[in-house]
Amino acid sequence: MTEVAALLAAFLEATGRDAAIWERREGAVTPTLLGASSVAFADRTEPGAAAWDVATWARAQALHAQLVTTGDSVGWLFVEPGHAADADRLLGRLVPVVRRLTRERDGATRELAERYEEINLLYAIGELLGGTTSVEEVAETLLVELAATIGARRAVFLRADRSQGALAPIATLGLGDAEYEAIALERHDHIAVRAYRAGGACTEDGQAAMVGDPVLATRGAPLLAVAIARPSSGIGITGTFAIPTRRATDPVATPLGVLVLAGREGGSSFTAGDRKLAVAVGTQIGTAMHNASLVRAAVERQQMAREMQLANELQLKLLPNPRVVQPEARAAARVIPAESVGGDFFLLARLDRDRTGVLIGDVSGHGYQSALIMALALSAAGIHVQAAFDPSIALEAVHRSLRDELESTEMSISMCYAVIDIRAGELRFANAGHPHAFVLAADGQLVRLGAVAPPLGWCDDTIEECVITWKPGQRLVFFTDGMVDARDAQGRRLTEQPLLDTLASMTHGETPDQMLHALFSQLQAHVGSTALRDDCTVVVVDRP
Incomplete structure (x- = not known):
């Protein structure tokens, strides 16, 4: 210990007498030097520290030897002979200081050993948890x-x-x-x-x-x-x-x-x-x-994202390809859900050579629950529009099929179904609460197909059928309220009128695909990067 060596060096300078302290720790074979006033005196006293009878060895060497308990060990202090009173008093003060230093050393050693166990434990736990x-x-x-x-x-x-x-x-x-x-x-x-x-x-x-x-x-x-x-x-x-x-x-x-x-x-x-x-x-x-x-949570989010993406792909596959009404009619349709899945849907049916069926539906709300009701409604509609000649009968049949699900979920569906009949020159339709259904004439004039009953799920009222004249060059345009309610960054709604103005400007024989593209371009220009709040759907059909 450097502190003990310094003390003994100071003792030598003050008294002219060399001194050295050796200790023997429990279980050790050889003694350990704690400090000496000089290297020569350390070498001289080393054999005595290792001797079986230290006191006898010291007397033979004309040295004083004093037993010193040094914390957890036993030690010996060797000093050259002398009888100066001041030196003896200084030596008496030296021994307690050595004891204090060794106790502090031993205490630090024990604490280090304890801390080592703790550090080893924390490291082991870290390794265990890391795997x-x-x-x-x-x-x-x-x-x-x-x-x-x-x-x-x-x-x-x-x-x-x-x-x-x-x-x-x-x-x-x-x-x-x-x-x-x-x-x-x-x-x-x-x-x-x-x-x-x-x-x-x-x-x-x-x-x-x-x-x-x-x-x-x-x-x-x-x-x-x-x-x-x-x-x-x-x-x-x-x-x-x-x-x-x-x-x-x-x-x-x-x-x-x-x-x-x-x-x-x-x-x-x-x-x-x-x-x-x-x-x-x-x-x-x-x-x-x-x-x-x-x-x-990250894994679950990734899994949920994959599942929602799959659900979106499956939902889109449920919707018919607009080409199903060819060659008698031309159609274009697109659904953009506000979330991965949504509640908007459409149906196109080639009933026979003279009749084409067009249906649009909007389940209240959006998201996963709306998507489930949408799938049921689309399936029921696909069955009933083929079995019923009148649009009103078809919608009532759809309502009966979904009544229990709509009641249990407290949801509703706005739905409009129209049949273009070329032989009769008529458009027959039934509208259950759907606000955005129009006939667009070749000159840009728009006729709204007004609702004749509340949305399905509100009540059991009879759904009436309406009939209007269908002329060559006319087109059916249906869209959902997600288009109307779309908001920009300042929260302003797109509203219905700008969409109708765009439709009214299309008097140059635009195809359904061109009209569809114009409406969704207008939607995108309005909302920019703002997320949609509701599902957006547009269906355009003409029968030249």
């Missing part, structure tokens, strides 16, 4: 590692189940056949609940421990409970392990579980160092559990 995305799979091993380091014989790993309001065990240690039940978060007397609510560590022993956890704390064995929670973003690697208290509704601050340890060897209480280590482990596990939940 899995499921902490539950390694929970039992985590308990074994932590209990072995702290000296506990029994332990339990509890995971928070906030939906059930309880802490549920996922791993236990040393309980034998005893069963550890889930702990309700209302049990404020239980040590695990107290640690969970405090977001930190709690200790108990004696009678209080038996109340705090009667399963683990048999005969009053000491208890240590620590919350499993990841640290806040402000805590660094070298910072404190204290867990910040936040609102209980904050998912980041709420602990993810609790570790409870008990039955320490010898019945001794858990120390502050044990608490600190347990909190560090709880923080490490909490961070791993939080990260694992993020990974699972």
Whole structure:
């Protein structure tokens, strides 16, 4: 030790007498030099430090030898002879200083050994958690590692189940056949609940421990409970392990579980160092559990995205190809859902050489539930428009097929079905609450096909059929209210009139595809990068 060597060098300078201190640690074969006033004197006294009878050897060498207990070892102080009173007093002060230095050294060594175990534990847990995305799979091993380091014989790993309001065990240690039940978060007397609510560590022993956890704390064995929670973003690697208290509704601050340890060897209480280590482990596990939940959420989002994309593709495949009405008619149609799937749909039917059926529907709302009702409605419509000659009869049949689903979901469908009859020169239609259905003449004049009944699902009113004249050059144009309600970045609606103005300007024999392209270009120019709030559908049909 450099401090001892410095002291002995100062002693030599003050007294003119060489000195050296050797120690023999338990289990060591050879002695160790703590310090000497000179290298020559260290070499001279080394054989004496290793001698079986140190005092006899010292007398033979005309040296003074004094036994010095140095912390966890036994040592000898060798000094050249002399009888100056000042030197003896200085020597008397030297020995206590050496004892203090060695005790500090030994204490630091023991603490380093203890810290090494803790560091080794944290490293082992880090390796264990780094190899899995499921902490539950390694929970039992985590308990074994932590209990072995702290000296506990029994332990339990509890995971928070906030939906059930309880802490549920996922791993236990040393309980034998005893069963550890889930702990309700209302049990404020239980040590695990107290640690969970405090977001930190709690200790108990004696009678209080038996109340705090009667399963683990048999005969009053000491208890240590620590919350499993990841640290806040402000805590660094070298910072404190204290867990910040936040609102209980904050998912980041709420602990993810609790570790409870008990039955320490010898019945001794858990120390502050044990608490600190347990909190560090709880923080490490909490961070791993939080990260694992993020990974699972990301995987679920990716899976959901793939499933929604598949649902979108399947839904679009349900819709008919506009070419089904060829060669008697020309048609163009497009559906853009506000989400991956939507509730808008259309149907085109080549009823015979003289008649072409055109149907549009809009299920209330949008998203997954609307898409399910849409699929049912499209399937029912595909059956009934072929079986019924009159559009009103077809819509009533569709309503009967969907009545139970519409009532249970409290949803509705606006639907308009029109049949172009070239032989009779008529357009027969029935409109159940659909506001945007038009006949466009060759000169740009628009005639609205008004609703004659509320949307399907509102009531059981009879749906009346209407008949108007159909002339060559006329076109059917149906669209849903998603087109009308589309908003720009300032929240302004597109409204119906600009769409009708665009249609009225098409008097040069534009094809259905060209008209469809013009309407959706107008929609895109209005909304820009703003997300659609509702599904958008347009159907254009003409029969030259």
